[in-house]
Amino acid sequence: MTAVFPTYKRFELSVSQASGTMVEDVNGKTYLDFGSGIGVCSLGHRHPKVQEAIEEQLQKYWHVSNLYHIPIQEDVAQLLVDNCSGDYVFFCNSGAEANEAAIKLARKVTGKTKIITFRQSFHGRTFATMSATGQEKIQIGFGPMLETFEYVPFNDIEAVKHAIDDQTGAVMLEMVQGEGGIIPADATFVNELKKICNEKNILLIVDEIQTGIGRTGKAFAHQHYGINPDIITAAKGLGSGLPVGAMIAKKEFAEAFGPGSHGSTFGGNPVAMAAAKAVLNIVFKNEFLSEVEQKGEYLFKQLEEKISKLPFVEKIRGKGLMIGIVCKGDVSPMIPLLIQKGLLVLNAGPHVIRLLPPLTVTKSEIDKAVNLIQEVLADFK
Template sequence: MSSLFPTYARWDIAVEEAHGTTVIDRNGKEYLDFVSGIAVCNLGHCHPKVVGAVQEQLNKVWHVSNLFHIPLQEEVAQLLVENSSGDYVFFCNSGAEANEAAIKLARKYTGKKKILSFKQSFHGRTMATLSATGQEKVQLGFAPLLEGFEYLPYNDAASAMEAINEDVAAVMIEVIQGEGGVNPGEQEFIEAVAKSCNEHNVLLIIDEIQTGIGRTGKPFAYQHYSISPDIVTVAKGLGNGFPVGALIGKEKLKEAFGPGSHGSTFGGNPLAMAAAKATLTEIFNEQFLQDVEEKGIYLMNQLKEKLSKSNIVENVRGKGLMIGIACKEEVANQVTQLRQEGLLVLNAGPNVIRLLPALIISKEEIDQAVSLLEKELVK
């Protein structure tokens, strides 16, 4: 009998070890991993450079707290600001914490409490981030939620432009909704939201927890659009499996997050920073990102071709190596069957199969995965 709270509907797999794109269970069965810890292990499992950096740091110092200067924080922060629209970084331990910090910063800087987010969004499971999430199913049982949040229809530029005004502190948005179904934001919609925020002096918060750190072929997914967000939140892929999150903000926000305004005991600890520095050094490389973009196009084209005769597939959508296969029926059985066949995939909502392979995936492994998907979905 388990002593764990049953908060997860766990798969019947206990992982013994994992390397690159391969996961091996306790029975010795191997799986091709198109989950990557839910877009976390972007460099694959046990990447040697990340492992080496963490092992080296283990023999130096693990934790001192943010009462001390931690030089690695400065190095990782520099990598993040050099590859984003931001100027300053706050480190924490997870995506929910990064979004929590963004909500606090937006309210403190603007002096306003109203924050707009979008239906089918997902921003976390703390009380503030749960309140920002536009999905009733994850909010059930936790009322009363935090006041001040309003949910707008996604990809509806007119609705967003009407709602954004001087009473709003911030707009919080995923440029590709992950948990909500792998829904890419349309160019006109995302850019209209950004323009309205700028016109009304409203902060634009881009949640890059799942889409960031190279996942779409750029350092951050918002860079596919002509926008410059005030705040960007990241986690998941930032440490390639080591728990770490970050908020990246523009210079004007600096004074609102002064001493005592926010904090995290473990945020930015030396081990997390060692993992993050090694991860970013590999991923924030022009050739690496170009390869991700090319492999994403290849995967998308192969899926569209091979699944075109499926009776249940409606469309294939996404960007880079974040792809959703939208179906006309619930996909739980297909996800289970693919797992039995040795391919690990996720759902995103009841009707979407979500693919999140490591960014180091090979074309041969893409072909292998597409073949198994075709076998399951084209009958």
């Protein structure tokens, strides 16, 4: 008996405690976590420095209104803008809220209502972000979506050109489509898209909810492509377990988000900010990001060598520590089998096993995970 809405199809796993890359259930069984709370626990569970920062802030104050200055917000905002092309930050509590803010800002700045997004994209489950999402399964049952979004095929620049009209204010995309199947953006496509946006005075919004904060080996995934978006959104890994989101934009848009234009009661909560500051002070170091990139390459190589040639596997794709194992059939039966063996993974659509280990994962943990995946997938044809 439960009083919780059944919005999630839960696995037979009840968590008792967690630390680092390990999760323990109520029966004392341990699991290697290669899902990281869907990419949230970027530094693993209860990272000592993050926990210390949270506990320190708890001794000061937990919440005050955003009507007052909150110094730790300024610290986190500065860390973010120092590591991307943005100048101002709006804090909220989730990725969907960050994308809501981006959509509102783009419409207010441009005075235009149309935003082009991509098929198989995922931007959230609020009404605007659900409407922005190019997946019908997310939208079924909720009636007509907002009509101001147009979906085009991902990595198809001609489709983007065809969709642009005089009411197009922005294009919104992920650098790696996460929920859509771990599909990286093509470099030629991204650079041509940025060029078109510049020429036609269209804003480029990059949704870095899952790819940002070091996940791909850069502070933000768009930095692999050498572009400077107009608006960037971040969340998941930002608080390494505490709920926090951020919308980052260029300084020329600051006036559009003046007093009364947008807000969030809990956005920029001091405890969440303490976690975020600790995370960014670790992740946004060149040596740390370099290690993430190296570990991503190692994971990819191990999967290529041990998994890619199995009969059920089609290919391996991804970037950094965001990897998809594309299979020739439904992967849903495999997730519980991997859980039974002590490995937590995710799916990304019906045919893709998604790996999002903590950025602190070790090579020996990678080896263990790959071996367990190999054991399970070898039994499928």
